Amino acid sequence: MTTRTPIMAGNWKMNLNHLEAIAHVQKLAFALADKDYEAVEVAVLPPFTDLRSVQTLVDGDKLKIRYGAQDLSAHDSGAFTGEISGPMLAKLKCTYVVIGHSERRQYHAETDEIVNAKVKAAYKHGLTPILCVGEELEVREAGNHVSHTLAQVEGGLKDIPAEQAETVVIAYEPVWAIGTGKVCGAADAQEVCAAIRAKLAELYSQELADQVRIQYGGSVKAGNVAEIMAQGDIDGALVGGASLDADEFVKIVRFRDQ
């Protein structure tokens, strides 16, 4: 069985300006020792306006922190006011791009078709998608959370060949657990993450499914991360609120010590 390196990613959402971003990344870099980076991959996902500052810091100080954007356009260039393209993110040496976050699906009406077009744009420009999936409360209450989430996985990865899909990071984020303090029980999160892995095996191969990293996201904190990470199919966390506090995020990265 493949060993998957855990990945802890801080999705800052619409928080921290570029000066705050510099201070925050410096704090993370100072607090994390080499052994932390060996054991866990650490990524920050700042607003677009912070990316150049983060790049300068990471490049200049040769930091082992990776970074990426929270969204991208499905288009390469052109008359798309307000949008940011894959080539622009690639030029900033982003590793990751979050695609299909529930806040994009909810507030910007992003469908699985749009999400799929963005996944294709990411791969076209050498960016690794963090593909977000997960159900709303009413879907879970109706008992349809697994099928709903798997349909999003299938829709997001439509026509993506195995040689690209093998690098995707999938973030399972039950919408009702995001920013609410309500954590999905570790066993419940594991149920869905295991189903996602089985879906990847069905769509591609068991080998590919064993390789793909699946994160849990939704009110992850230092106090609950160890239990979440103890689940067999959970390989990391996509952290919102708690990633804005550098000390808390470092504790999450060091989940084995919690």
Ligand SMILES: O=C[C@H](O)COP(=O)(O)O
């Ligand atoms: O992308 C991160 C998720 O939306 C989780 O956010 P949260 O940790 O604030 O609940």
